[in-house]
Amino acid sequence: MAREKFKTLTEQMFYTLLCLREPCYGMDILDRVPAMTNKRVNIGSGTLYTLLEQFLDGEMIREVGVEGRKRSYVLTEKGKEMLKTECERMTAQLADYHKIFEQENEQ
Amino acid sequence: MKQTKKKFAYFVPFDTTGIQAFLEKQAREGWMLEKAGGAIWQFRRIEPKNIHFSVVFFPNASGFDPAPSEAQQSFFDFCEHTGWKLASSDGKRQIFYNEAEDPTPIETDAALEVDTIHKAAKKDYLPSCLAFLAILLMEFLSEFRFMCTDPIAVLSNNFSLFAGIDTLLTLLMLGIELGSYYLWYHRARAAAELGTFKAPPSSLARRMTVFCLIFSLIGFGAAQFFGSKGVSSNAALTALITLAGVGLIAALVIGASKWMKRKQFSAKRNRAVTIALAVVCSWLLVIGVVTAIVRYDCFAASEKTPAETYEYKGHTIEVYHDKLPLTVEELMDPGYDAYSYEAYDVQESVLLKYEEASQAPRMDALKEPQLFYSVTTVKTPLVYDLCKEAALRDVSTLTGHPRPNDEGDLLDQFVPTDPGPWKAKEAYQRVFDGEKKTWFVLCYDGRIVRIIFEGDDWTLNDEQMALVGEKLGK
Structure with a gap:
């Protein structure tokens, strides 16, 4: 079954939104994400371009500046909420993981 | 270098x-x-x-x-x-x-990549393929209908034969191409859910289509070159001019579109003008071809010069003195000598050869004995039964469609008769409303003969039947 759009975020979506906590040129995200993740996550230029279009359509980010063809974006409240929900989901997953393995170790 | x-x-x-x-x-x-x-x-x-x-x-x-x-x-x-x-x-x-x-x-996200390809395909590729598929389907259905009603006409003409094969193969390949695209799309979406990208299908089906079209063209050309008949020179010329016209229209439309791009026309205007130009040029080509066909009678029998003509009730009737494989005089003494002996154009393809001849009296002497026959030489046994069934069904071409009576039996049909006297494998005689007619379908090895004896005085004896077998069945 197809993933419902933005119900959960892929790693690439997550880090793109994370970069946009403060205004940032779209193109700079291409460098920031590998730097932020020690090159564990790389975003392809085509993928990022499409993601930014979809985030704009979904009102999760908004455009805040234009310099020639370079555009900068920032998270909207909806985007922040999405990121927070995703973070809580992952935290809960992590907590469940620790709970299970800590119980095993105690036994 | x-x-x-x-x-x-x-x-x-x-x-x-x-x-x-x-x-x-x-x-x-x-x-x-x-x-x-x-x-x-x-x-x-x-x-x-x-x-x-x-x-x-x-x-x-x-x-x-x-x-x-x-x-x-x-x-x-x-x-x-x-x-x-x-x-x-x-x-x-x-x-x-x-x-x-x-x-x-x-592209580093499989799901986005698949969606992007599909979004692009939905705008150009899929609509054009589906439109082409619809046109091909209509063309195929029309050819299939023609094939069902008159298989001998189709199979004995290289042009119809290869055009039919072309349509079928192109339809098949386009179906495979579209089918494999949709199959890929559904599988690729499923694979993308697991984070893997499934590459789109290869161009094999498209290449096969091009190969088949080239193969059919070469086949048609070779069949024509090696002496088969089937299209008159006018028809072949019309086909060539049509092909050249299509090429010219394509060059004109593409050239115009490129020129508009260079002149910075907007995409919307360029698309509108290009489509309008393509439609208008195509219509002009169709009108031109149809006019040429009608004016020069391209698909009619090749022009023959009659030996003589005469006037009958305001019409000019042509008389021919062609050499026929079988004549009334060989079968009987008609006591009449003003016949027109006409051998019609031979239709020949790689599968069949179809010959037709008639020996008809003048219009004011229709009671005199007359003879019409066709000989279908079947080059491959594969289509023999198909041709035989068509010959037996062919009562309709001369009398209108067979009409069933209240019991559901046909009033007008060919029924089996003794093949012995004809020296044939099978023989059938036309029965119209219970009355036996002197119309026969005779099946020989690799040959199907339809023969009609018209006029008075035809009481066929064994000797005459044997002569028909000897002259037309071998």
């Missing part, structure tokens, strides 16, 4: 893997892509090296755009930022190259 080259390579637009592999091989051989095309690809010479290529789609671009839009330019900037330089852009398809050893791919 040649610094540029053009290469023929045929791909479906979304065959990203196939195109990438092709371009990377060319680069290893010292040729860098300069301009991508539908079938002709332009290259310039470089030092042989390993270069990565990436074929991606920009769904909002159009082949009619005078220049890349700002959004598209911005997309190019994104790609250039990660080392991917634009090699060629044609419509929605963008081809980038990267000389780094292990670059980050342009």
